[in-house]
Amino acid sequence: MSTFSPSRTFVAGLVLALATSAAFAATPPQPFTATYQVLRDGEAIGQATIQLKAVGDGQYEYSNDVKGTSGLAAMLGASSSETTRFRWTGGVPETLTYDYKMETAIKQKQRHLQADWSTHQVSVTDNGKHFSYATAPGMVDRNTLPLALGLALQDNKRSVTLPVGVKQQIESQQFQVKGKETVKVPAGNFQAERVERTDSDKSFDAWYAPRKYPVPVKLAQSDGGNLTLQLIGYHQP
Structure with missing residues (x-):
């Protein structure tokens, strides 16, 4: 199973920009739990649980756990987990650490990213290989x-550029609102804003109802498989 992580999957300081604007959100995000149905090539294969928690000192933990529930994904016991700790500073979040783990009966993957903001260096360990x-x-x-992206849309941004720390470098990824569409997902029907990545030929489409939720109601991309997430439920404590 190629799991869907809402950056691939789903695939987030951070500078969100409209043209050359540097900041986007003055209010810290509120804790929540969201559940998603995960589909591959249109068939349900698993469920994802995404959670945001405040952990004190202006820091947050953002986790994404995916478990295979049917078909080959269930047979192989496929699961993945992603956990990010970020700080809220100057009205924007910045990544402090990121951990990824994927497991099946026949394969495992791991990645750890750490940003040292005192030395301005990122260190990455990916399946035993090291990068900085x-x-x-x-x-x-x-x-x-x-x-x-959802926080930027809540601040009425229509074009967003994000510096994204990946394995070997920071990618400047660009996204744009392409219009409004009616989307039907298990959580209901939404008049959603469709966002596309515009600096890459890798398919990435996300549909947001930003007045209701800071995360997508639907997310689809081809990188890592034709995977789609559809919102089942959203809860704030």
């Missing part, structure tokens, strides 16, 4: 990317 590069103000990671 310089930080960028407002850097996010692939796990929190969909949350970052």
Whole structure:
């Protein structure tokens, strides 16, 4: 199973920009739990649980856990987990650490990213290989990317550029609102804003109802498989 992580999957400081604007959200995000149905090529294969928690000192933990529930994904015991700790500073979040783990009966993957903002260095360990590069103000990671986009839309941004820390470097990823569409998902029907990535030929489409939720109601992308997340439920404590 190629799991869907809302940065791939889903695939998020952070500078969200409209043109050259540097900041986007003055109010810290509120804790929540969201559940999603995971589909591959249109068939349900699992469920994802995404959770945001405040952990004190202006820091947050953002987790994304996916479990295979049917078909080959269930047979192989496929699961993945992504956990990011970020700080809320200057009205924007910045990634501090990011951990990814994927397991099946026949394969395992792991990645750990740490941003040292005192030395402005990012260190990455990916399946035993080590990489390092310089930080960028407002850097996010692939796990929190969909949350970052949602926060930008809540601030009425229509075009967003994000510095995303990946394995070997920071990618400047660009996204744009392409219009409104009616989307039907298990959580209901939504008049949603469709966001596309515009700097890459890798398919990435996310549908947001930003007045209701900071995360997508639907997310689809081809990188890592034709995977789709559809919102089942959203809860705030």
